[in-house]
Amino acid sequence: MRRHTIILDHIDGREAAALLENGRLDDLLLAMDATPAVGTIYRAVAQRPVKGQGGMFVSTPDGPAFLRQVKGLSPGQTVLVQVTGRAEPGKAIPVTSKVLFKSRYAIVTPEAPGLNISRSIKDEARRDALLELAHEMMEADGMGLILRSSCLEAGDAEIAEDIEAMAATAGRIMPENEGTEATLLEGDGPHALAWREWAMPADVITQAGGFAREGVLDQLENLEVACADLPGAGSLWIEPTRALIAVDVNTGGDTSPAAGLKANLAAARELPRQLRLRGLGGQVTVDLAPMTKKDRKAFESTLRVAFRTDQIETALVGWTPLGHFELQRKRDRIPISEILS
Template sequence: MPKQIVIAEQHRTAAVFSEDQIQELIVATGSHQVGDIYVGTVENVLSGIDAAFINIGDSERNGFMHVSDLGPLKLKRAPGPITELVAPKQKVLVQIMKEPTGNKGPRLTGKITLPGRYLVLMPYGRGVNLSRRIRNEAERHRLRALGILTKPPGMGLLVRTEAESVSEEAIIEDLEALQKRWEMVQQEAMATRPPALLNRDDDFIQRVLRDVYNADVNRIVTDSDIGMQRVKQHLSSWSDGRLPAGVLVDHHRTESPPILEYFRVNAAIREALKPRVDLPSGGYIIIEPTEALTVIDVNSGSFTRSATARETVLWTNCEAAAEIARQLRLRNVAGVIVVDFIDMESRRDQMQVLEHFGKALQADKARPQISQLSELGLVELTRKRQGQNIYELFSCPCSACGGLGHLVQLPGESSVEVQQSVVTSRAVPIPNSMRVARQERSDGLDSAHSINSLDLINHPDYQDKSNGRSRRRRRL
């Protein structure tokens, strides 16, 4: 399926499009980013939670490292309590594996990894591992043999999906670049006084291309001519000195509107910050993040004109499954997710929806793990955290209600007093970068899904929207 990449390097934001819809956002902002390598010092060691807190230069909060993530930082190899494995004031080399959220500091690990275009170097790892997406057995044997022959002693390698059908010379060149990068990190770690940042992916364009570019991409647009030249340079270096065939590389040539407005990226972000997502047939889903998990509810809305109620429910659930998979990637929702599909009495229909949901999630690099339907008819799944979600990046709690979604009016308080408190709270200044959640609604990207496996496609009026009441079937 053809894809396009829009890169706004000035804002360190990129978007991946497919079928005129944004499938994924890449944002690299903040003082602590996933993949950053620091030299720090151990501040506290708490045996009660088997964790250590590491000072990496943040005056407000320390980094958190669990005993299972210590890796080479252990003072002894024998198993034991964490108080015997690390010591206060110990100098450590760590990498951020999860960005800070709320009052929590970043999650750290001593098992450092360095990603390249075709390989991931694991300086403290062992063996050669291959991406599960490489399915050709002959290719797997070739890449595994190459990895074993070229792997640096005492280190580990992960062969990425992009290495499939790539020449040995290109893979070896990628490995040599990663080795040089690791040597520089070691040298700086020896010469630098902690806490300090040692390594970060500062080349945003290279990072975007490394993580999302593949053979399906047919167009890349940047926000500057210099950025366009760097895209061509990176692509040529990965393709024997010439641009890949069938890929158009261009830059946004007008300053007004800006690139994120022209390609409606900002409009899509504004829509993604809202809980309601409308489906093409008239149904809708509600996405509500909470502290513990994210809840998604599916409703048939105005789509009630199928031949039978069963067809209405089945079509809406399958359509919602595809949209939920896209929203999880777009919003970068992580952790525990519970989806309340419209109740289905037929076990066959339930399995069909689960199968459709599973196929829609296959393109997600965060590898969501789906559980079966619970006794209450809920679908439970987990999704690995990969950076900050869209709410953390582009919104902040309302200054009037504090994020509650409503104002409190206690007995004896008049509505005038409540309004005065709102006016007072609104006087609190809000950073410009966080105001996107309060801007007026813009037209989002058009969405359309086709579920060819269902007989409902034969109903010509399934897209007609009636003005009837929302139809939602629930167990009594």
């Protein structure tokens, strides 16, 4: 049986939240001091289009941002945008004009009408009850709504309160599309994100020093080195470069015929956790241990299942001519190396 523990604490004065599963660190959220938090909403001013990319640079109170898929936007016009990822040093803040208002149970979509229930909720009776609640709460608002998987076990009163709060926030922010550049809504910090995203039953520790008492700091030390052990199946080396994240799978001392496949499957199960904890994103290239081509489907299937529950958007791109496997992962976290160094 899985036992979850959520710890809200600080690291070197920086707000942080940790999720433990049976005492093992499974996720870590850190405040991004130098860059705006994901989810921050600006009133931005269009500056100049980027030919060939279908995008445009816009100005915000926190510096230049880059908006993709621009249509009908001219320099000098104002537009509401939302931060979608971490701004790398020296680069523009990534933003979108598809603004969302996201909370623990509900996501309000002002420009995408319609009422939707998470596909992970399979119980038809519960789906019908949630759809009825959604109609009742959003009937006069004209905005879209998505009810998240966390609604399965939540009470209707909690869900209704969440919908009402998000709809009210959207109703307040969306009309603010004229004027000078401004920050209209700050993105959630680690403690708020932990409440929003970690909705499973868990013990919650909020007392100062929780990271030290629960062994989080000890486990963070393991992230300072490139090598991560794969239980009974070799090791995983994860080394960020300027261009990409290089991942190497080693079989260790196992010389059996199935050693390569065994290590690769273990790596597929562990890779989402390691990238999550290390705060790594961008292009990821995996150099796998030797295995036959017929075993590739087993690796892909295991990798797909492993990333299915990961909350960070990751595209499984596929195989290279040299037999490496490539992924593209959204950059929306601060690398842990910047904290531990």
